[in-house]
Amino acid sequence: MNSITAVIITHNEARNIQRCLASLRSVADEIIVVDSFSTDDTVTICKQEGAIVIQQSWLGFGPQKNVGIQKASHEYILSLDADEALDEELQKSILAAKNEGLQDMYEFTRSNFYYGKFLRHGLEYPDFKIRLFPKSKVRWNDELVHETLQIAPGLSLKRLKGHLLHYTYYLIEEHVAKANKYTTLGAELNFKRGKKASWFKILFSPLATFVQAYIIKGGFLDGGHGFILAVFHAYGAFMKYTKLWQLNNEKK
Incomplete structure (x- = not known):
């Protein structure tokens, strides 16, 4: 069985972070939060949930995530945003993949929440995201926005059942x-x-x-x-x- 480090970047995410962390309890062996000096209760909540918190001035989305990956103890990285959470089916799928032995990369189907509703059509669905990968072969690029993964040649990609719930906008x-x-x-x-x-x-x-x-x-x-x-x-x-x-x- 492989071990997994979950990496999350935060800035004033007290509204979302507890839900995100709770969804990781059954699948992550280590949780690293890279926080850009939040002024709300984000850091307190993360520490209460047992996450390792690293304070880092904002570098841009890709570089900020890479800071957490560099600190990870385990080879496999589960990369989430603070406003995302694994649904129960996806948690079970990740656990099954861990038990079988993780290989290469895994993508999730993300479902986006807008003003009280998860959408299932339009440009927002299906929204496939690669979020589970080996850190020795995959990293985020250095773009300030709309960061993408830089992937070593030869890696295969598998899709896990379940949804990555993305609480995009409430208002x-x-x-x-x-x-x-x-x-x-x-x-x-x-x-x-x-x-x-x-x-x-x-x-x-x-x-x-x-x-x-x-x-x-x-x-x-x-x-x-x-x-x-x-x-x-x-x-x-x-x-x-x-x-x-x-x-x-x-x-x-």
Whole structure:
């Protein structure tokens, strides 16, 4: 049987972290929380739940997660965000994989929670995420936002049954604030890569995004939640390109 170190990054996650940690009790042999100096009860809750807490100034999503991985005692890493939790079926699937002997990488089906409802259609589902992997062959890249895994060649990928529950947004106001933050980071990243924001993208990317989310991917099947989320996806595309347009103009 392999041992697993769970790694979580936090900043003011008192609302979510206890649920996340509780879902890890049966599967993780060690829990490391990399906290960027929370001012709420996050650290207290983590210590009460038996997690190892490392204080680290914010480095960006990928680098922050890698700090925790570097401190892990075990080869296999279970990487979660503070607003995520394993459902019971996924916990059982991970335990079964541990008993069989972990091999290479495992991905989970993530289900996203918006304003009181887990969605099962649109751009948000199925949302497959690789979250269980060997640290000697996999690491996060150094992107400030939308971090991805750098994977050594030759690793196989298995999908475990169950859901990774992602408590994304409780309120629409939270979604607006986070969308503003992430579109700024996305625009800055694209600007650094030398990308341009054409008027074609500013005008038609939001429309194409809405059609993809609401009609092609069946977001309408989630009712009003699906419509609101499709509009938010379109809004995000519009904001990302208009902010990039502004950065391009400032450079000129």
